[in-house]
Amino acid sequence: MMKPAATEKFLYQSQPAQPDAVRVGWVYPYTYPVSMSSLGYLTLFRQLDERPDVSVRRINTDNMQAESVRDLEMMGVSFSFELDILEIIRILQHYQLPLFARDRDSSMPLLFAGGPVVMTNPEPYADFFDFFLIGEGEEVLADLITAYQKHRHLSNRSELLKILAEEVPGLYVPSLYDVSYAEEITGITPEVKIEKRWMENMDEVIASTPILTENSVFSNTFLVEVMRGCAHRCRFCLASYSMLPARGPSLESIIEKIELGLIHTDKIGLLGALIADHPQFEELCTYLQGKKDAKVTAASLRADTLTPHIAKTLKQGGQQTVTIAVETGSEKLRKRINKHLKTEDILQAADITAHAGLATLKLYMMVGLPEETDQDLEDTVNLVKTIKKQNPQQKIAFGCSTFVPKAQTPFQWMPRESSKVLQEKHAYLRKQLYKYCDFRPSSPKWDSVQALLSMGDRRLAPWIVEFVNQGANLGAVNRTFKKIQVPSLAWYTERQRESSEILPWERISLGVSKETLYKESGL
Ligand code: SF4
DSSP states (O other), X not given: OXXXXXXXXXXXXXXXXXXXXXXXXXXXXXXXXXXXXXXXXXXXXXXXXXXXXXXEEXXXXXXXXSSOSTTOSEEEEEOOSTTHHXXXXXXXXXXXXXXXXXXXXXXXXXXXXXXXXXXXXXXGGTTTOSEEXXXXXXXXXXXXXXXXXXXXXXXXXXXXXXXXXXXXXXXXXXXXXXXXXXXXXEEEESOOOEEOBOOSOXXXXXXXXXXXXXXXXXXXXXXXXXXXSOTTOOTTOHHXXXXXXXXXXXXXXXXXXXXXXXXHOSEEEEESTTGGGSTTHHXXXXXXXXXXXXXXXXXXXXXXXXXXXXXXXXXXXXXXEEEEEEEOSOHHHHHHTTOOOOHHHHHHXXXXXXXXXXXXXXXXXXXXXXXXXHHHHHHHHHHHHHHHHHOTTSEEEEEEEEOOOOTXXXXXXXXXOOHHHHHHHHHHHHHHHTTTSEEEEXXXXXXXXXXXXXXXXXXXXXXXXXXXXXXXSTHXXXXXXXXXXXXXXXXXXXXXXXXXXXXXXXXXXXXXXXXXXXXXXXX
């Protein structure tokens, strides 16, 4: 394994590797400080590092050494965001590995990826990777190593991949599938589906920071996963649909972990799509309030679960900002997206945070949601103004992204508006609200690249390579489309799909059928 940097504190026993250990590169396609804040990446690194039959080393974009990766048998990539593919291509180029899986031979490591993006739609990346892990890595990774050890002697890579696909549930080998196209997909063979793997008992492997370092985005913070997934099923939400069923460890296990963390640091971070949905979250807050010296940070909260008790815990823990995802100021549109939050709940939550003394309220919303009207934008303006009027001393940070349809959610059939329209909507909100809040819009053009990858298919692989070679900036988007023969950006992102259309990701099953998703779409 990689020699730990001097500032790293290991909270577990790293095992020396046996001479015949499987040699794995564990890749996070971003910088070291970001990788050290990723609980998913570090949890699986620990799982590998605790096995004497695995020799694992970490690879980030700022610690790519001159040394070759040709000695590795596998490289596993933590793939969290669609645009990560751009860095992954650069990493392969840096190590002079052929980009396409079909061009790599048995002298080169097998390349695989896991994470929410490739679990929902791996197809745009299918030509680059040998296989994908579908589901939670804690479940699939151990089986993968065991099966690989049995068959690593095979020099025929296709044969090896076929055997791994047969023996490891949740392993998706895209080269075993053929896709045919007219403009749309006309067929995917064979019919075999890959079912998502997930952990039933979160107490067994509760995720918490295994390595502390100052040089992390969350410096010296001990992170604990309080909830996995979210049961609310907002129709656009990947975090909900990719992680069902929502579940969390017991209160006792969470407390046991925090006690361990507090031996090494005073900073505790609570993670999860919706942490306050943990059935004993109020009790957890009571426990944390008893830890007077602990600094506590929490992920985003839902307005209707925010109580004075929770707000007080965050304030006492040193948090200055609380984040609430509202999505839109329009109650009618919130119902349409299945976010059943009443305006009065949002106003009450804002009031609670202000009275607890939290200096900043961060609101997350988006524009371009399906069926959005001018009146809905007006409602957003009014909501922000009302919150500001209610508590003028509290700062409001308004993060405003644009709707990106995501595979495997009920809104996967929905069109996205053009970047021009979305930019106009952002401009309108900025004009109306700049006196009331710190307006922070996303880039509609980058969001459209994200949508392209989210809804894309295998034909995009040469487009991705060319886009990277052209500099991977916004100016390169149109240039790349002119050069590479694929359907247009608008075809991928701005059209309503028919319910009968074969979707690129149909061989991946996350446990919610296409029929159920369609029913939930409200179409
Ligand atoms: S409440 Fe938040 S995390 Fe849960 S489904 Fe809705 S948007 Fe997703």
